[in-house]
Amino acid sequence: MTPRQVTLRVTAVEAASKNARLLRLDGAMAHARPGQFAMIWLPGRGEKPFSLAGADPLEFVVEPVGDFSRALCALAPGERLTVRAPLGHGFSTPTGQPVLVGGGCGAAPLRYLAAECERLGISCHSILGAATADRLILTDRWPGASTEVTTDDGSAGTRGTCVDRLRQVLAGEPRGPVYACGPERMLQAVAAAADEAGVECELSLERYMKCGVGVCGHCAMDPTGLLVCADGPVVSGATCRCLDEFGGYKRDGAGRRVPL
Amino acid sequence: VDLSVELCGVRLPNPLVLASGVLGATGAIAARCLQAGAGAVTFKSVGLEPRTGHPGPVLVPYEAGWLNAVGLSNPGIEAFGDEFRAARTAVPDGVLVVSVFAHETDRFEELAARADALGPELIELNLSCPNVADEFGRPFALDPAATKRAVAAARAGTKRPLLAKLTATAPDIVAVGAAALDAGADGLVATNTLGPGMAVDVRRRRPVLSNKVGGVSGAAIRPIAVRAVWQLAGLGAPVVGVGGLSTGEHVAEMLMAGAAAVQVGSCLAEEGPAGFGRIAAELASFMHEEGYGAVAELVGLARAETEGRPA
Numbered sequence: 001m002t003p004r005q006v007t008l009r010v011t012a013v014e015a016a017s018k019n020a021r022l023l024r025l026d027g028a029m030a031h032a033r034p035g036q037f038a039m040i041w042l043p044g045r046g047e048k049p050f051s052l053a054g055a056d057p058l059e060f061v062v063e064p065v066g067d068f069s070r071a072l073c074a075l076a077p078g079e080r081l082t083v084r085a086p087l088g089h090g091f092s093t094p095t096g097q098p099v100l101v102g103g104g105c106g107a108a109p110l111r112y113l114a115a116e117c118e119r120l121g122i123s124c125h126s127i128l129g130a131a132t133a134d135r136l137i138l139t140d141r142w143p144g145a146s147t148e149v150t151t152d153d154g155s156a157g158t159r160g161t162c163v164d165r166l167r168q169v170l171a172g173e174p175r176g177p178v179y180a181c182g183p184e185r186m187l188q189a190v191a192a193a194a195d196e197a198g199v200e201c202e203l204s205l206e207r208y209m210k211c212g213v214g215v216c217g218h219c220a221m222d223p224t225g226l227l228v229c230a231d232g233p234v235v236s237g238a239t240c241r242c243l244d245e246f247g248g249y250k251r252d253g254a255g256r257r258v259p260l
Numbered sequence: 261v262d263l264s265v266e267l268c269g270v271r272l273p274n275p276l277v278l279a280s281g282v283l284g285a286t287g288a289i290a291a292r293c294l295q296a297g298a299g300a301v302t303f304k305s306v307g308l309e310p311r312t313g314h315p316g317p318v319l320v321p322y323e324a325g326w327l328n329a330v331g332l333s334n335p336g337i338e339a340f341g342d343e344f345r346a347a348r349t350a351v352p353d354g355v356l357v358v359s360v361f362a363h364e365t366d367r368f369e370e371l372a373a374r375a376d377a378l379g380p381e382l383i384e385l386n387l388s389c390p391n392v393a394d395e396f397g398r399p400f401a402l403d404p405a406a407t408k409r410a411v412a413a414a415r416a417g418t419k420r421p422l423l424a425k426l427t428a429t430a431p432d433i434v435a436v437g438a439a440a441l442d443a444g445a446d447g448l449v450a451t452n453t454l455g456p457g458m459a460v461d462v463r464r465r466r467p468v469l470s471n472k473v474g475g476v477s478g479a480a481i482r483p484i485a486v487r488a489v490w491q492l493a494g495l496g497a498p499v500v501g502v503g504g505l506s507t508g509e510h511v512a513e514m515l516m517a518g519a520a521a522v523q524v525g526s527c528l529a530e531e532g533p534a535g536f537g538r539i540a541a542e543l544a545s546f547m548h549e550e551g552y553g554a555v556a557e558l559v560g561l562a563r564a565e566t567e568g569r570p571a
Contacts, residue, residue: 004321005317007461041316043464043466046316047315047316080463080464082461082464210318210333211318211328213529214529214532215326215328215529216281216285216328216330217283217284217285217286217289218286220288220292221288222287223291224288225290225293225533227532251286251335253312253333254310254311254336255304255310255334255343256336257339
């Protein structure tokens with residue numbers, strides 16, 4: 001059954017990076033899965049999808065990039081927030097020796113997944129990458145067995161991309177599967193790296209969503225008509241290989257194809 | 261049993277048509293619905309210009325369905341051509357219905373002509389969207405005269421089978437249907453979402469939908485749709501029944517009230533395109549149990565039982 005809107009209170013707003021904020025709410029969603037998302041409603045400003053960064057309590061990481069996200073980051077403890085959650089399909093229950101690969105603020109759902117690995121006693125390795133050190137989120141308190149960071153400019157961790165490091169990690173001791181979330185070009189490279197190493201991967205996709213529950217069809221991807229909101233946002237690497245538009249284009253609010 | 265039906269001269273492998281505004285925003289998902297068992301698919305309504313539609317929330321559930329105010333978002337008829345061709349290529353023998361909307365009567369001719377050029381089996385005129393009144397004014401389908409003008413304009417732009425999508429919110433849907441047929445429509449579709457309705461979030465103390473009001477769909481409107489189909493079937497033209505149906509027996513009910521085919525929408529929210537296969541199997545199973553060999557045998561049965569007396 002489709003979740004209804006619930007109104008919760010913000011209990012904490014913490015710095016997740018220089019600009020991004022970790023929002024904590026006074027509610028839990030014990031039945032949620034890492035990788036699932038919420039439609040967050042700001043009355044008068046609209047409703048947008050955000051991945052869960054934690055479910056008990058409910059947490060989100062928000063980078064202020066537009067009017068909506070800036071308003072979210074400006075919320076203060078005690079203020080109300082209304083969400084529809086959990087929506088979509090998340091990551092599988094982790095197995096083996098997972099490698100988590102997160103790009104910038106896109107790493108948010110992997111924090112939830114790393115915490116689940118920790119709870120299940122699964123040894124996961126996280127690779128968090130960003131252009132610069134100030135774009136990395138929550139690196140000082142990232143859950144899971146081991147964590148490393150990369151930056152394009154070398155301002156923190158290894159200079160280079162998280163995918164460069166993923167290739168090196170997969171070339172070493174046998175590890176997998178790979179779970180990733182971040183910009184689509186990065187996900188494309190992650191999928192290729194996992195494929196070359198013969199390792200399964202799951203990727204969290206993003207498309208313009210309107211309804212969030214698989215009714216409007218706006219987030220369907222070509223050519224299979226996969227609905228990112230209902231069949232995803234997390235899909236297997238094998239499923240992703242069938243999506244011609246993956247890494248190529250998306251649709252805008254009117255449904256026009258625009259390059260990524 | 262034979263599930264195929266004829267609608268305005270077009271053969272459909274089964275009577276289940278994807279309703280406009282649900283799923284059919286792209287060619288790929290329309291094709292997926294056909295592959296999942298839809299007898300035909302209606303694309304989301306398209307206009308001459310691109311539209312982003314209303315900001316979110318655009319959809320809110322209530323106990324028996326949904327309120328929606330997506331606001332006719334669409335890429336415009338030009339870019340829509342790519343979506344149409346993608347569906348045609350993916351499922352070459354699929355029955356495709358292009359739905360068009362306009363807020364000015366004279367635009368229907370150009371729209372119908374441009375939809376016609378794409379090569380759909382049927383063209384549907386959305387005369388009854390209940391969630392754009394702030395911009396467009398009252399839906400055409402509330403009024404017989406406005407409906408007649410819009411349908412006549414579209415008729416001038418195409419020779420393909422033309423369906424007029426009406427609303428049971430109209431004070432006299434039979435008069436509206438008669439006006440549409442008089443202006444050259446080949447068939448009628450009833451009903452669009454009703455209302456509009458409103459949902460207020462009591463914690464946030466304001467309407468949930470950004471548009472404040474939205475069309476009401478789902479199980480709650482089915483009895484009203486059945487009544488509308490019954491009334492319109494008396495006009496003698498093919499009627500497509502739509503509104504809250506979610507099982508094979510609901511389809512049979514619409515057919516018996518006089519529908520030549522049905523449209524499926526809200527119920528797909530719970531199960532996605534797979535709903536088509538399930539409902540078609542349920543209809544086949546019902547027909548087998550009751551001893552029907554073909555869908556056409558069901559059409560208008562309830563009318564015959566009561567000698568077609570007006571509702």
